[in-house]
Amino acid sequence: MDVDLMFIGAHPDDDTGVSATFARYTLDQGYKATVITLTGGEGGGNATGRETGRALGLIREEEERRSLAMLGIDSPHFLGLNDFYFTLSAEETEKKWGGQAFVCDVVRLVRLRRPEIIVTMWPGPGTHGQHQMAARAATLAYNYAGNAQYCPELAKEGIAPFSPLKLYYYPPNAETATIAVPTDDISRSARIRYADLKNVAQYNYRTQGWDNSNSLPAKSANPETFLLVASRVPTPEKETSLLDGVFVSTPTSPAGLRLEVQPVSYEIGTGQANDVRVTFTNTSRTPLEAAQLGLNAPKGWQVSGKPTSRTIAPGETLTATFKVTAPADAEAERTPLNVTYSARQAGQSISGRSVTYVRPLPAVVASFTPTFDIAGYQAFARETGTDWVIGAQATRLPLVVGQTTPIKVRVTNRSKAPASGKVELTLPAGLSVSEMPGYTLKPGESQDLTVNVQVAAAALPAGRQSALLPVSVKTGNFEDAANAYLLPSLTIPRLTTAPAIDGDLSDWAKSAVGQIGPADLWWRTKPENEADASAAFKLAYDDQFLYAGLNVKDELVACNIAPDDIKAQLRSDAIGVTVDPTGESRDTSTTLMAAAFPCTTAGFSARGFRDADAKQGVMEDTAPGMQVASRQVAGGYDIEFRIPWAAMPAKPQAGDIIGLNLVMYDGDTKDARVGANISQSGLAWAAFSWGGKQALPYLWPRVTLGQ
Structure with missing residues (x-):
């Protein structure tokens, strides 16, 4: 088997x-x-x-x-x-x-x-x-x-x-x-x-x-x-096959010998000795003579614990624990440690290598407190010894444009002496901090600092309503990087007279307004210009409903979805309205993700549905009371949504802040096959790409329900 x-x-x-x-x-x-x-x-x-x-x-x-x-x-x-x-x-x-x-x-x-x-x-x-x-x-x-x-x-x-x-x-x-x-x-x-x-x-x-x-x-x-x-086997420095070391011999090492290496911890203190355990097992049928283990570290590092050579019988294991010390000025970055074995087998010299990684840290380090999902993965990686992999997983910092957002920074003193000082933030233009808090730490102590970051509209690139920008926090020579997600915000009015959902936007005068343009791309190919794909939108609410209206510019409106095939808005021209009624959702199970095609193969009449939340399907089944309507206009179409609060997992109140994103899909395929996926572009008010779906509620724009 x-x-x-x-x-x-x-x-x-x-x-x-x-x-x-x-x-x-x-x-x-x-x-x-x-x-x-x-x-x-x-x-x-x-x-x-x-x-x-x-x-x-x-x-x-x-x-x-x-x-x-x-x-x-x-x-x-x-x-x-x-x-x-x-x-x-x-x-x-x-x-x-x-x-x-x-x-x-x-x-x-x-x-x-x-x-x-x-x-x-x-x-x-x-x-x-x-x-x-x-x-x-x-x-x-x-x-x-x-x-x-x-x-x-x-x-x-x-x-x-x-x-x-x-x-x-x-x-x-x-x-x-x-x-x-x-x-x-x-x-x-x-x-x-x-x-x-x-x-x-x-x-x-x-x-x-x-x-x-x-x-x-x-x-x-x-x-x-x-x-x-x-x-668990020796591997060549440059692999050419998944089978290397298992079924395929390396140039100097027979296939199947076991060589494992594991540091006690991926993160190690500079100037402190750290254990790296190595095991080498002779899985062959012949003794391995003069077998010896070694560990190679970068120049300036100290390594001790090299065992003496000896003969290893078939099935026998040789173990060694090396002491590795990084110099005090070592860079706080992923560093390879190469483990080697050498021996003689039937009179022939053999040798092999494997690699592990450590990250040397100075006495005092400061890092951004990660979002729950990043923190969960970090904990899993530490448990499984794969934390060296997560260097590509930067912390996420949701920041609201035009507002001050508190962010958390944890400072840890890894040394045996007290430490005090201030952390330093490196921010892109448009982001600022009025005052940086200081820290005073006992040996081994950690402290959480709150840093209030102001985000000006000038931080946004030209034409964009949202942005992803790098930020960093520094203590001494240690620096932690993060991604700042700049989220748009809007206060929308509470209506006393609701607009008619008929595809006519002329009765939306009292709504809040915004826009989405070609620069707000998050999916596939950037539109040629605003006439190709863009939208001016309007938002409002009352006690029963959330209202959204969009004037969409689209030179070629595709109507290739059949009336009985209303699902997956990314397949063709469509508009999505994603709503987190609490503003605190961690996933889409507690949101409502509405969408509508502006037309179908039966003609220009919008069809609405829910997609990618916990209750998917046509709106008549999944969101009773929801209405959509569309109208073809010069250069594109107008589309309206009436979404009932009663269909959502929670009902917000006046003054509450909710998450809300508007998403536009565009497919410019003339005479497209019925049902074909012609998705070409995706634009959004908060334009962050996640595999074709807007499924991270904490990165949706912040909308305040006006009094």
Whole structure:
């Protein structure tokens, strides 16, 4: 039952990201691979529609089987977890999936199938919440599937522990990858390029919108990139295959020998000795003579604890604990420590290496307090020893334009002496601080400081209503970076006379106004000009409803959605209105995300619905009392929304601050096929890109309900 490679993902089509690589290994190199998909069967969700339950889940399982069969993989596993609406929250996913019991289901399959190599997705914020949890389950399985004390209930099933040898993530970007597997050469089994085979396999996923004839042949053949996160075998400095060190020998090291390295802590103090534990196991059938371990650190670092050489019998393990000390002036950045072994096997010299990372920190450090999702990932990474990976995960700071926003900075004294001083903020133009608080710390003490940051409208780039700008906080030579998300704000009036929802904006004189233009791009291709895609909007409310009206400039209004196919606004011209009625939501489960197509194949009459929140579907079913109306006008269209507070998870009161974003989708395909995804551009009042969805409520604009 053993397999060589295992991919662990959340959805049936997630394996498409590694399908060319898996085809290379399974079809043409004779290795065995399998896939674990956490969703499917009992619950199905759809990127081009709403959640539809068991029937869709079963269809997607069959799509997965057909796709994988083309790659030489005939043993997928489906855990049957609910594939619910789109979310960017790992925390919401864990709650929907009933806690972390599903992790032991993954561990069970890892122990049963015994993969040498696990490939999974990115576990941190910035991607689909279900992807994050699939990757975290894969990481836990890599770490603990070999520990009989982990998921102890599995012992009753007679399943023996098993430790995989390598763990890979999809990196957030190709620049952080450690290996790139080419896809532009020809599969000798399929007799087409691996990139084309990947697209053919993807074509099976009809329920996810992959059945696009325009995808064949592949427009490009980019390498598939992976980040080596953890390894229990020696690896070459530059990998050329996921199999290196496991089934493929490096130039100097036989395949399969075990070499593991783990620092006691990723973050270490400068001038302080820190333990790095190394184990080397002889998995061969012959003794290894004069075996010795070493550790190489950067120039100026101190290393002690090198053991004497000795013979290691087959199955025997050599261990060593090195003491590593970073100099007092070491940079506070991720630093590689290279561990080596050398020995003689049957008279031949062999050697290998592995790498770990540490980050030296000075006596006093200051860092921004992260948002809950970043903090949750950081805690997970520390637990699993993968915290060296999170350097690409900057803290998020939501700041409101035109207002003062308090942010938290934690200062920690890591030394054995008292410390005092002030932190220094580096801010872009338009952001300012009236006064920086000071700190006084005992040895080992931490203190939370509140810094009030003012954001002027001048901080926004020309034409934009929102912005993402870098900020940093510094103590001494230590600096912590963050991303400041500048959010627009507006106070909207309380109406005594409601506008008629008829597509005519002439009765909106008492509303608050704003605009969205080509510079407010968050999705795909920037429009050519305001005539191509832009909108002037109006907002107001009363005791029963929230009102939104938009005059949309669009030179080509697409009406290719059928009246009975009202879902997934990103497919064509559409407007979205996302509302967080409490202003404190952490995910979309406590929001209402309304949308409307301005027209359908039946003519110019708006059709409204909810999408990507906890109650998806046409408005008549999911938001009783909601109304939409549209009217074609010169240069585009007008569209109106009346959204009932009663349909929302909570009802705000006058004076409350809510989250509210307006999103515009534009598709300029003339005579588009009915139902086709023609999305070309996405604009938004707060224009931050998250995989095609506006699903982070704490980064929506702030709207005050006027008295």
